[in-house]
Amino acid sequence: MARTESKMLALGTIAPEFSxxxxxxxxxxxxxxxxxxxGTVIMFICNHCPFVVHVNPEITKMAIEYQKEGIQFIAISSNDVENYPEDAPHxxxxxxxxxxYTFPYLYDxxxxxxKKYDAACTPDFFLFNGDLKLVYRGQLDDSRPGNGLSLTGKDLRNAIENLLKGKEIDSDQKPSIGCNIKWKSST
Known part of the structure; x- marks a missing residue:
């Protein structure tokens, strides 16, 4: 399975609008x-990626926990469904x-x-504050399929907790790793 790292959009970036x-x-x-x-967590995910399949239980759990505290979760799939039909909207x-999922699952x-978010992989996580300024981007935690580490959501969880408590979020953030977004051919 291919391992692609997130590109790490600049902290402070205002969340690009979308419909x-x-x-x-x-x-x-x-x-x-x-x-x-x-705050708002925007996650680029898809149906078939083993990295996303691995983190699904934790993102579902975190959404239930933090939506009660004013943190919205939004999932977006941007994969090319012509070549990856298992990621089609239905x-x-x-x-x-x-x-x-207790959050919307949007189709890009x-x-x-x-492209506006400079997303590169699935999963790719972005946490924006209440003013929609980027305060965290990167991995959920160190767990990956087959590496034996427990799925905890530690990295994203710490960022959300610090945001909710008004504490500074460490800018030393690890990129997410997953399958590359399946881009459409440009021909």
Whole structure:
């Protein structure tokens, strides 16, 4: 399995706006109506990547825990569904229900949102504060499929906890590692 690192968008970047189809509700949703009062986690994920499959239980658990505290979670899939049909919107809807996602699972058909966020891999995590300024980007934790480390969400969890407590978030952040986003050919 290929291992691609996130590109680490500059801290302080304002979250780019988007309007995308939510595959569960089948409604178009945008960043400003979805964002949390205290913060927003934007995750680039997909259905088939083994790295995402590995972290799904923890992201579901964290969303349930932190949504009550004003942190919204938003998942986006930007993969090319022509060459990776298992990531198509109707399968995204099935996956969201099977995983008990309590957050929208949006489809970035033209891949423009992934490009605006400089997303590179699945999963790729971005935490924005209440003003939609980037305060954390990188890995969920050190656990990867097959490495034997427990899935804890430690890195993202620490960033969220510090954000909620008004504490400084360490700028020394580790990139996420996962499958590369499946880009459409440019021909």
């Amino acid at each position: 995308l189809l939510d595959t569960v509700s089948k409604k178009t949703m945008n960043l400003h109506t979805l964002s949390g009062t205290k 399968f995204m809807r099935i996956k969201a229900k099977a995983e008990n 058909e033209d891949q423009s949102v992934a």
